[in-house]
Amino acid sequence: MxxxxxxxxxxxxxxxxxxxxxxxxxxxxxxxxKKVTLMPVELEKKTETNES
Amino acid sequence: MALSILKPIGQKNGMxxxxxxxxxxxxxxxxxxxxxxxxxxxxxxxxxxxxSPILSRNHPLQKIAASSxxxxxxxxxxxxxxxxxxxxxxxxxxxxxxxVSEVINIFPxxxxxxxxxxxxxxxxxxxxxxxxxSVKHKPFNYQESKLSKPMFWGALISAIPAVIGAAAxxxxxxxxxxxxxxxxxxxxATTEKPGSSTKDEILGAIIDMLxxxxxxxxxxxxxxxxxxxxxxAAQSLSVGKFIDPATLIELxxxxxxxxxxxxxxxxxxxxxxxxxxxxxxxxxxxxxxxASVMLRKDSDTRASRKPDKYAEAQFLSKLIGAIPGVxxxxxxxxxxxxxLGYASPSQQILxxxxxxxxxxxxxxxxxxxxxxxxxxxxxxxxAGLLASMSMSSxxxxxxxxxxxTNVKLxxxxxxxxxxxxxxxxxxxxxxxxHFPIKITTDHPNAPQNAIPKVIVQAVFHDAETDQFLxxxxxxxxxxxxxxxxxxxxISKDEAIALPNDKDIKLNLSFIWKGKKTxxxxxxxxxxxxxxxxxxxxxxxxxxxxxxxxxNDVVSFRPFWHKVWEGGFSESKRWEVSLAVKYYxxxxxxxxxxxxxxxxxxxxxxxxxxxxxxxxxxxAGKIKSGMELSLHALxxxxxxxxxxxxxxxxxxxxxxxxxxxxxxxxxRTQVELRGRAGDTATLWTYPEISIHQVYLARPNTxxxxxxxxELTEEVVEFPRPSSIHFIGTKSE
Numbered sequence: 001m002x003x004x005x006x007x008x009x010x011x012x013x014x015x016x017x018x019x020x021x022x023x024x025x026x027x028x029x030x031x032x033x034k035k036v037t038l039m040p041v042e043l044e045k046k047t048e049t050n051e052s
Numbered sequence: 053m054a055l056s057i058l059k060p061i062g063q064k065n066g067m068x069x070x071x072x073x074x075x076x077x078x079x080x081x082x083x084x085x086x087x088x089x090x091x092x093x094x095x096x097x098x099x100x101x102x103x104s105p106i107l108s109r110n111h112p113l114q115k116i117a118a119s120s121x122x123x124x125x126x127x128x129x130x131x132x133x134x135x136x137x138x139x140x141x142x143x144x145x146x147x148x149x150x151x152v153s154e155v156i157n158i159f160p161x162x163x164x165x166x167x168x169x170x171x172x173x174x175x176x177x178x179x180x181x182x183x184x185x186s187v188k189h190k191p192f193n194y195q196e197s198k199l200s201k202p203m204f205w206g207a208l209i210s211a212i213p214a215v216i217g218a219a220a221x222x223x224x225x226x227x228x229x230x231x232x233x234x235x236x237x238x239x240x241a242t243t244e245k246p247g248s249s250t251k252d253e254i255l256g257a258i259i260d261m262l263x264x265x266x267x268x269x270x271x272x273x274x275x276x277x278x279x280x281x282x283x284x285a286a287q288s289l290s291v292g293k294f295i296d297p298a299t300l301i302e303l304x305x306x307x308x309x310x311x312x313x314x315x316x317x318x319x320x321x322x323x324x325x326x327x328x329x330x331x332x333x334x335x336x337x338x339x340x341x342x343a344s345v346m347l348r349k350d351s352d353t354r355a356s357r358k359p360d361k362y363a364e365a366q367f368l369s370k371l372i373g374a375i376p377g378v379x380x381x382x383x384x385x386x387x388x389x390x391x392l393g394y395a396s397p398s399q400q401i402l403x404x405x406x407x408x409x410x411x412x413x414x415x416x417x418x419x420x421x422x423x424x425x426x427x428x429x430x431x432x433x434x435a436g437l438l439a440s441m442s443m444s445s446x447x448x449x450x451x452x453x454x455x456x457t458n459v460k461l462x463x464x465x466x467x468x469x470x471x472x473x474x475x476x477x478x479x480x481x482x483x484x485x486h487f488p489i490k491i492t493t494d495h496p497n498a499p500q501n502a503i504p505k506v507i508v509q510a511v512f513h514d515a516e517t518d519q520f521l522x523x524x525x526x527x528x529x530x531x532x533x534x535x536x537x538x539x540x541x542i543s544k545d546e547a548i549a550l551p552n553d554k555d556i557k558l559n560l561s562f563i564w565k566g567k568k569t570x571x572x573x574x575x576x577x578x579x580x581x582x583x584x585x586x587x588x589x590x591x592x593x594x595x596x597x598x599x600x601x602x603n604d605v606v607s608f609r610p611f612w613h614k615v616w617e618g619g620f621s622e623s624k625r626w627e628v629s630l631a632v633k634y635y636x637x638x639x640x641x642x643x644x645x646x647x648x649x650x651x652x653x654x655x656x657x658x659x660x661x662x663x664x665x666x667x668x669x670x671a672g673k674i675k676s677g678m679e680l681s682l683h684a685l686x687x688x689x690x691x692x693x694x695x696x697x698x699x700x701x702x703x704x705x706x707x708x709x710x711x712x713x714x715x716x717x718x719r720t721q722v723e724l725r726g727r728a729g730d731t732a733t734l735w736t737y738p739e740i741s742i743h744q745v746y747l748a749r750p751n752t753x754x755x756x757x758x759x760x761e762l763t764e765e766v767v768e769f770p771r772p773s774s775i776h777f778i779g780t781k782s783e
Contacts, residue, residue, distance in 0.1 A: 005606040007737075011776060025605075028733055028780035031724065035739075037774045038716035042197035043637055 011035035056080070056151035058123070058139040060158075066127050066189055068158065073120040074109065074141035077149060081106050081140050082125065086133050088155050095155045101134045106145060127188050130158050131642060187610045188646040192676060194635065196717075306330070312463050314477040315580040318555055325515065329557070329578050448523040451509050453563045453574035458495045461562050461575040464488050464536055467758045471590060471748060472709065477581040478588075480750055481552060483757035485542040485583070491533050491562060491575070502530040507563045508540060515555035515580060516708070522549040531564075544757075550583045553707065584750055584759060587704035592713050593744030593766070599773045600692065601739045607691060610645045610684065612737045615676040616652075619731035619782075623659075623668035628724045634736055635677030636772045637715040640706045643683040650676040676736075680714065680772070682706060688740060688770045697767055704747055705769065718775040725781075732781045738772040745769045 010023065010033035023030040055075030062069045074080050087098030109121075125137065137156050143149025307316060310333035319325035465488050468475040479485045487510070491503075508526040513519060526540055540560070542550075550556055558581065563574035602608035615634065620626040639646060654672040682705065686696045697705070724732035748762040 005604045007603040007605055007778075009601060009603065009776075010778075024783075025735065025778060025780050026733070028731075028782050031732075031779040031781055032722070032777075034720055034722065034777040034779075035774055036718040036720045036777065038636065038718050038738075038772055040713070041635065041715055041717040043194045043635060043715050044197050046193050046195055 009033070009035075054141060054143060054149050054151040056139050056141040056153040057120075058082075058137070058153040058156055060156060061122070067124040068127060068130070068137075070123045070125070070137075070139075070156075071120060072123040072139055072153075074139075075151070077109075077141040077143050077151060079106050079108050079142050079145055082123065083138050083140065084125075084129050084134050085136055088136065094152060095138075096152070097136050097138050097155055102129050130188075135643070188642070188644050190646045190648055190679065192648040192651050194637070194648075194677070303330070306333075309457065309460065309575075310577055312466075312577050312579040314463065314466055314468065315557075315578050317468060317475045318477075318580040319515070325555075328518075332559075333576075333578055448511060448520065450511070450559075451507060451561060451563055451572065451574075453561065453572035454566075456573050456575055459491060459493045459575045461560065461577045462490045462492055463560075463577065463579055464490050465756060467754060467756075467760050469759055469762050471582075471588060471762065473591070478750070478759040478762075479547070479581055479583045479757045480753040480759055481547060481583050481585040482544060483753055484544050485547055486538065486756035486758075487540040487542075487558070487560070487579070488756065489537050489540060489560070489562070490535065491531065491537070493533055498533060502532045503564045505529055505564065506531050508537075509561045509563065510540065510542070511559045511561075512550060513557045513559070514551065515557040518557075521551075521556065522546060547583060552585050553582055553588055553704070555580050555582060586700045586749065587765070588748040588750075588762070589705045589707045589709060590746040590748045590764070592710070592769075592771070593746055595741035595743050595773070596768060597742055599739040599741045600770075601776070602688075602737050603776075608737070611678075612735060613647050613676065613678055614733060614735055615650050616674055616734040617731060619726050619729070620668050621729050624666055624728055626668040626726055626728075626730075627670070628732065629669075629671040630722050630724070630734070631673045632720050632722055632734070632777065633673075633675040633717055634775055634777070635675070635715070635717050636738065636775075637677065637679055638685075638711045639679040639681060640708075640711060642679065642681045644681055645684050646679040646681075648677045648679065650674050674734075685740075685770050689742075689768065692742070694742070694768060697769065701747060701767055705745060714771055716772065718777075720777055722777060722779055724779055730782050732779065735778040735780065737776050737778075739774045739776070740770040741773040742768050742770050 007025065008023065010018065010030060013033065018030055018032070053075045054077045055073050056077070057071075057073040059071045060068065061071050072080070082104045083097055083100045084102040085097040085100040089096055089098040104125075123139070130137075135158050137158060139153040141151045311329055315329060319329065466477050468477050470476075471478065489508075506528040508528060510522075510524045510526070511520075512522040514521060522542070524542060524546065528537065528539065531537060558579040559576060560579060561574050561576040563572050565571070566573045602611045605612060615632070616630065618628065635648075652672060652674050654670060656669070656671045658667075658669045682702055686702060689696045722734060724734070726732055745767050747765045747767060749765055750759040751761040751763045752759070754760050
């Protein structure tokens with residue numbers, strides 16, 4: 001893996017700091033990076049009878 | 053010159069795109085399938101699973117310029133087993149002037165020694181070479197289980213003694229027998245003859261099971277570290293706590309008659325599976341007894357019938373009452389007194405839940421009750437839940453017989469081993485499967501002579517899906533009560549029909565001709581077991597190192613997902629507030645990652661449907677997700693310089709247990725702002741944790757084919773632990 005391709009973890013960076021020192025992703029300015037812990041969930045495939 | 057050249061160029065709008073060139077040929081066809089073979093020195097697809105119609109260069113569906121053109125093939129034609137495509141061109145429709153392309157593999161591995169998955173830092177999905185994409189796009193077709201199924205089934209099982217008591221005279225007899233003897237009779241009077249009762253075994257299995265429940269042992273769960281960013285409590289229900297132990301104790305006589313100890317050990321803490329097993333057994337007995345029930349009813353008084361019918365109505369009412377989220381009006385509509393107008397409502401419900409009776413299943417029966425009071429059930433969640441209950445009942449015809457309640461069928465010499473935290477009966481796939489049984493009776497005047505002729509019918513089903521797997525009949529002679537019968541054997545060749553590492557339900561019936569009546573008499577029992585080969589998945593353990601962000605936009609591009617993009621060109625300023633849910637799950641059948649489409653719902657919009665020229669404010673909800681594949685996760689180990697799982701180990705973890713543990717959600721709220729013409733984007737990428745995964749290998753197998761010892765093997769495998777939501781705006 002090449003370091004130049006590693007997107008920085010900005011989840012601890014203030015939005016203001018991102019305005020002063022912008023990071024670009026796919027040509028756009030990054031506004032925020034929110035890191036959220038995954039939690040277990042029960043999922044089921046929708047069927048014809050319960051598709052809404 | 054006749055040509056047939058096929059080169060992948062990208063993926064767009066659910067289609068794989070190829071540059072095709074057929075030279076001077078006019079017709080072409082593409083084939084999709086698995087494997088590669090050489091025929092007359094030319095590579096061909098070994099097993100063709102899909103063949104397109106014969107297309108011509110002037111076909112309106114394909115825009116052909118000169119001899120080359122862009123061939124688009126829908127993504128859904130490909131999957132883990134159909135991953136190769138080949139183009140065949142010919143001059144005439146009769147196949148002359150044939151030319152074939154090389155066989156193209158659609159889903160290359162995510163190996164780290166491959167060239168970079170994406171040629172540039174640009175994350176845009178346009179203009180990306182096929183070599184870089186190991187990704188499919190699928191519609192988001194999931195919903196969260198809003199109703200707690202375990203809770204529902206637990207409540208249902210609590211009601212079962214009442215149902216059985218009301219609906220099956222045979223079982224009622226068993227229950228009344230228990231009530232008669234237990235409070236007053238001395239202990240010696242209830243003691244069964246040695247070896248003639250399984251009551252102690254059943255009680256032992258229930259105690260075992262309750263111990264497991266206490267230990268929160270519902271299913272293998274990862275020993276995840278405490279979340280650093282606590283979220284609202286998600287549905288992580290231990291099914292065990294929803295079964296009332298008193299109900300299980302009350303059902304002991306029933307279990308003793310028709311459900312083996314091994315079945316209870318395997319499924320006793322799963323309300324849904326337990327309900328299905330109980331229901332199946334109860335219905336089988338009820339069917340056999342139906343004629344005699346009708347005869348008895350003729351001699352019954354009206355007064356004596358009323359309480360039974362009211363008990364049934366009470367059950368139905370309790371059944372619906374147990375479901376959270378059912379509108380009060382529906383509950384009111386099915387109060388016991390409103391149901392008394394129907395004949396045997398609980399039997400109807402029970403039959404419907406088991407997938408018997410008419411095809412419309414439980415919902416119709418419920419609607420029957422509800423429509424009787426001019427209410428309509430339109431609760432989608434309830435409908436979904438009820439739809440999911442019905443099972444396929446496709447099978448071979450069961451030999452009809454009258455159940456003898458004073459005779460018992462007992463499986464003997466069953467050796468269980470601990471797996472998934474439960475004691476389970478496992479058979480080795482490499483041996484013949486022996487099912488020794490014993491027929492016992494507590495009848496005081498039991499005949500001493502052998503039963504001259506017996507048919508034993510063994511019917512095997514997938515316990516999860518109820519899919520029929522195998523049936524075998526055994527014709528036996530001179531069967532002596534209390535003696536072990538050793539000729540119920542499934543050869544290892546026959547056992548090929550039984551899937552690995554899945555609960556298999558054996559319904560074993562022992563049938564003989566009555567001496568006086570000349571009609572079929574018998575006993576049956578439901579027996580659960582598994583067959584296993586090299587490896588078994590046991591459980592997911594703790595994370596072995598700190599989470600790893602998949603933040604390399606080149607190497608881990610398939611894990612990056614653009615879930616939303618938008619903006620307003622007609623408003624001077626705009627502001628979008630989104631409640632976001634992002635799901636990860638695993639598709640066990642795929643080798644590729646699938647990005648799911650984003651579902652959007654606007655909650656409020658201050659423009660009210662008109663174009664707003666000033667400050668536009670929109671609030672909404674979006675949900676999206678990704679189906680991971682075991683293959684893609686396995687390749688992440690390679691990228692971390694770790695050993696990937698071998699094929700046998702991967703097959704072992706390809707289980708619903710693992711899928712359940714890998715189905716996760718992250719919820720957040722984001723706000724995106726901009727000016728006229730700006731666009732904003734929301735991306736996601738995961739962090740993964742490498743977990744210990746405990747596999748088991750059969751170590752010793754006895755002469756009956758049963759695994760008597762498992763050895764543990766610990767491997768490592770990644771699982772997403774958190775998500776980064778990244779918001780961007782055009783400069």
